[in-house]
Amino acid sequence: MRKMKLIQLALILFSGLFTAVNAQAQGRPGPPRGGGGGGHNPEQTETLQDMKGYKIGDTATDFRLKNVDGSLFSLSDIKNAKGYIVVFTCNECPFAKMYEDRLMALHEKYAPQGYSVIAINPNVSESNDRESYAAMKKRAEEKKFPFVYLADEGQKIVSQYGALRTPHVFLLDQSLRVQYIGTIDDNSRSAESVMVKYVENAIEALKKGEAPSPNFTKAIGCPVKLS
Amino acid sequence: MRPGVLSIIIFILPFCFGLSSPPYTPTPATPYGSHADIPIYNFDSLEPLLSTDSESIHIVNFWAMWCAPCVKELPLLEQYKAKYPDASVLLVSLDFPEDIETKLKPFLKKKGITLKVALLDDPDANRWIDRVDPNWSGAIPFTIIFDNKNRSFHERPFNDLPDLEQTINNTFKNR
Secondary structure, three states: HHHHHHHHHHHHHHHHHHHHHHHHOOOOOOOOOOOOEEOOOOOOOOOOHHHHOOOOOOOOOOOOEEOOOOOOOOOHHOOOEEEEEEEOOOOOOOEEEEEHHHHHHHHHHHHHOEEEEEEEEEEOOOOOOOOOOHHHHHHHHHHOOOOOOEHHHHHHHHHHHOOOOOOOEEEEEEOOEEEEEEEOOOOOOOOOOOOHHHHHHHHHHOOOOOOOOOOOOOOOEOOOOOO | OOHHHHHHHHHHHHHHHHHOOOOOOOOOOOOOOOOOOOOOEEEEHHHHHHHHOOOOEEEEEEEEEOOOOHHHHHHHHHHHHOOOOEEEEEEEEEOOHHHHHHHHHHHHHHOOOOOOOEEEEEOOHHHHHHHHOOOOOOOOOEEEEOOOOOEEEEEEEEEEEEHHHHHHHHHHOOO
């Protein structure tokens, strides 16, 4: 009888502890939301965000940049365009590389529908032999890029657009209004594991005359090397 | 005899405690100075490490081997820890899990980095970047400096040790 009571007591003790642990797990303090408050003092100085860039609804600038085939390219060169998938990318960034095939697939699928991929390398530099114009040309040939791959020499265009990382997509509509800014999909590491195709969804929305939702996403990427 | 049963149960309790933790429990943090084991987190399991109940200085730095400005500032964080051993410094690597043995560990050894390193493997970054800081674009390096009361975010590399020290002092000027 006493033994029963002891076991009962132990069980009560045990289950009580179990509950306490679970409660603690749920109540774990995370970082403050909404940028702090309550004694926190978030600080953003000297950040890349100080750089001006496009916001949704802004009208993007056309440009004239050197393509890997040696010609100069402008958005206005694409006849009957319904929109433009402008993507800042580069040769060496692992994230840019992971998305190369997906960018090619995006172009193959949507260029015939009026939405071409326009890849721009903001990191092009003759002093870096992996990001030089010659290296871009080589990469485009190796991968057989079906889209233009442009050298943003002097980083004039990337600073106007405000791309912070590679790859960074700016989806423009027919009249060059910025309709979506962000990442290509929700899984950089594995195309097979993608659940949400942000850019494709945004294009489908434009095709229906709707505003993309979401129209802004974030991603880890290589920082654009602003000189 | 009977109190013996109770003591056995009490002895067993801590093990049950362990079993009740979430399934994605990371391995314990690596001992200082050794990278024998680099724990892999998803964001949910990393998130508790981004805050503290302690009054000591905490620094969490998001970086990756492929990020040149990140690699450049690692020695600064190493110097800071050497100068202020009470500070807790965690390097959250955004490199890929399959590169831990072949690239990350040799890299840390070569660079002489003895700070604690953890790897964040959570590809849907849009889901968690705002949970770290809504003002963060996702570009790295990104550093959080905090204790139990103060917190600051920095989406930029630090220029030198005085820059880092000044930034830390500014974060804790009210304490």
